[in-house]
Amino acid sequence: MRRVVVTGLGMINAVGNDKESSFKAMCDGECGIGTITLFNPENYSVKIAGEVKNFDPETVMDAKEVKKADRFIHLGLKAAQEAMLDANIPEGTDMDRFGISAASGIGGLPSIERNSIIIETKGPRRISPFFIPGALVNMLGGFVSIEHGTKGPNLSSVTACAAGAHSISEAVKTIICGGADKMLVVSAECAITGAGVGGFASMKALSTRNDEPKKASRPFDADRDGFVMGEGAAALVLEIYEDAVARGANIYGEIIGFGESGDASHITTPSLDGPARAMRAAYNMAGKPKIDYVNAHGTSTPVNDKNETSAVKDLLGGKENCPPMSSIKGQIGHCLGAAGGIEAVVCLMAMRDGIIPPTINHETPDENCDLDIVPNHARKANLTTVMSNSFGFGGTNGVLIFRKI
Numbered sequence: 001m002r003r004v005v006v007t008g009l010g011m012i013n014a015v016g017n018d019k020e021s022s023f024k025a026m027c028d029g030e031c032g033i034g035t036i037t038l039f040n041p042e043n044y045s046v047k048i049a050g051e052v053k054n055f056d057p058e059t060v061m062d063a064k065e066v067k068k069a070d071r072f073i074h075l076g077l078k079a080a081q082e083a084m085l086d087a088n089i090p091e092g093t094d095m096d097r098f099g100i101s102a103a104s105g106i107g108g109l110p111s112i113e114r115n116s117i118i119i120e121t122k123g124p125r126r127i128s129p130f131f132i133p134g135a136l137v138n139m140l141g142g143f144v145s146i147e148h149g150t151k152g153p154n155l156s157s158v159t160a161c162a163a164g165a166h167s168i169s170e171a172v173k174t175i176i177c178g179g180a181d182k183m184l185v186v187s188a189e190c191a192i193t194g195a196g197v198g199g200f201a202s203m204k205a206l207s208t209r210n211d212e213p214k215k216a217s218r219p220f221d222a223d224r225d226g227f228v229m230g231e232g233a234a235a236l237v238l239e240i241y242e243d244a245v246a247r248g249a250n251i252y253g254e255i256i257g258f259g260e261s262g263d264a265s266h267i268t269t270p271s272l273d274g275p276a277r278a279m280r281a282a283y284n285m286a287g288k289p290k291i292d293y294v295n296a297h298g299t300s301t302p303v304n305d306k307n308e309t310s311a312v313k314d315l316l317g318g319k320e321n322c323p324p325m326s327s328i329k330g331q332i333g334h335c336l337g338a339a340g341g342i343e344a345v346v347c348l349m350a351m352r353d354g355i356i357p358p359t360i361n362h363e364t365p366d367e368n369c370d371l372d373i374v375p376n377h378a379r380k381a382n383l384t385t386v387m388s389n390s391f392g393f394g395g396t397n398g399v400l401i402f403r404k405i
Contacts, residue, residue, distance in 0.1 A: 004172045005405065007249040008087025008237030010079040011345045014050035014230055014332040018082055023349045026331045026357040027378040031214040033228050033333055038110075038192045046201040048213040049192045050230030050333025068130040069143055070108030075233035075338075076140045076188030077147065083235035084148055084184065090247055099152030099180040100141040103167035103187035105160045105337025105392070106196070108135025113195045144186055152180040157337075160392030161297075163187060164234065164340025165400055169258035171238050181240055187341030188233035197229060203268065207300065217334075218361035219298035219327035220305045220369035227299040230333025234341030236348075252348040253402040256385075257286030263395025270304050270391055276311040278397035282387065283315060286401040291316065291323050293356055293381065295343045295388040296373075298327025299334055306368040308389060319370060324381065326374040330360040340390035344400055351383045351404045 009019050014032025016022030025032070033050045041047040057066045057074035060081060066074070089098075115131045133139055138156040145154050153174055157166040164187035171183035200206050207226040209216035217228040244251055259281030263274030275297075283291075297308055309325075316322050328346055335342055350356055355378050362375035383404065390398045 002176050003241035003254060004175050004238050005241045005244050005254045006236050006252045006348055007239055007244050008083040009252060009345050009348060010082030010086060010235040011233065011342050012052055012055065012075055012078050013232030013335060013342055014052060017055055019345060019349065023346060026328050026346065027355055029358055029360045029376065031331050031360060033213045033216060035213060036192060039194050041197065044197055044201065046197055046206045046208055047210045048216055048228060049197065050228060051192060052231055069134045070111045071190040072104055072108060072188040073134070073140050073143050075190060075231065076186045077143060079188065079233040079235040080144045080148065080184060080186045083237050087237035087249065095149050096151045097181040098150040099174060099183045100145045100150050100154045101167045101171035101174065101183050101185045102138065102141030102144065102155065103157040103163035103337050103341065104137045104140060104189055105158070105163050106189065106191045107137035109191045109196050110193050111135040113193050140186060140188055144184065148184065150184060159396045160394055161334065161336050161339055162390040162392035162396045162398040163337035164342065165344070165388065165390035165398030166260065167341065168236065168255070168344055168400055169260065169398060172255050172258060175238060175240060181243060183238045184235065185238060185341065186233065186235040187338045189336045189338040190231045191336060192229055192231050200229065205301065215361050217300045217330045219296065219300045219329055219359050220366060220373045221362050222364040222366035224300045224302060224305065227301055227329065228333040230335040232332065232335045232338050232342055234338055234345045236344060251405050253351055253404050255400060256403045257282040257401035259285065259399040261397045265395050268393050270307055271395065272307040272310055274395050275308060275389065275391050275397050276314050278399045279311055279315045279389065282399040282401050289385045291385055291387050292383045293323055293350065293386045294325035295347050295386065296325050296327045297389040297391050298329055298359065300329060304391065309369045309371055312371065322371050324356055324372045324374050324379065326356055326359040328357050340388065340398060343388050343390070347386045347388045347402055351386060351402065354380055354382055356381050
């Protein structure tokens with residue numbers, strides 16, 4: 001079976017506009033959550049989110065092209081550009097064998113909201129001709145493939161908060177099955193709109209700690225009251241191990257296992273069984289290795305954090321056998337369909353630098369979340385094998401395991 005490795009990384013989120021500044025900020029415990037500026041949140045019960053700051057879409061697209069694409073595409077293009085530059089793909093690469101695997105949980109919600117208002121206030125003839133092609137989830141892959149000239153498979157995953165992880169496993173499958181030799185994986189999300197925040201708030205899924213935004217997302221803490229929405233993007237370049245070695249590429253790690261499952265339980269409340277089966281599938285595929293670190297889904301919701309803790313303990317045979325586990329959602333919020341991609345990048349950088357980013361805002365221990373969650377401060381560690389968890393509405397789960405080479 002073909003071995004698949006990662007040779008390029010890129011990301012943008014609420015604490016940084018590139019992978020290096022983002023990862024350093026996460027490890028330093030910085031928090032990018034604040035009062036929403038992308039729309040007026042005055043009449044909303046939730047007024048906070050993890051917004052990307054100081055980003056100009058004209059740095060990734062020509063000014064005249066910006067209006068043709070939604071913000072999630074702008075963010076995705078930024079991450080993809082960084083990853084491709086990082087991978088240093090040589091001239092003469094067969095682009096017919098270079099594919100795209102894109103992901104978003106919702107896609108162009110700002111465009112959908114904006115054009116829905118136009119229909120009601122100005123009529124259907126005023127709808128932008130760029131509305132549909134700028135809002136479709138698969139147009140993230142479309143724009144990215146056009147920019148970089150990739151002519152291999154162009155795939156998209158739309159599986160809520162597991163989409164970023166699934167886009168990686170789909171890319172791995174494509175390479176393993178011979179459909180491509182290289183894949184650019186890009187996941188992006190920008191759902192911080194009135195409809196997005198209002199919709200999640202109506203489900204009572206979001207934290208309402210508006211007066212303390214930097215302490216609102218508190219994974220595994222006993223006083224957690226919901227997740228905080230974030231936005232951002234991540235990109236990874238995947239290729240065949242032998243090809244990467246032959247061209248002298250910098251290899252961040254190998255993807256040695258992935259697992260996917262469905263809860264078949266509830267449309268929004270996660271089960272324990274579904275995530276546990278996805279973890280076990282990835283663990284078995286990887287050959288049951290010693291896991292040095294788990295990057296948790298860790299949303300800061302009461303049910304997820306408790307269930308995820310139990311599932312990890314079940315997988316590894318009890319608390320005493322479990323490695324450190326942390327969640328970066330306290331720093332950047334929950335980036336929905338981009339979360340799994342961003343967290344995969346973080347896992348690979350954690351292995352590279354030998355450091356575990358902390359779970360910030362951990363002030364009150366929860367007896368149901370009793371693993372070592374690396375509270376509040378980063379920790380140096382020798383990391384060889386790491387696992388990343390992603391779970392989504394509809395009971396869709398994705399788990400990835402990376403190994404340092």
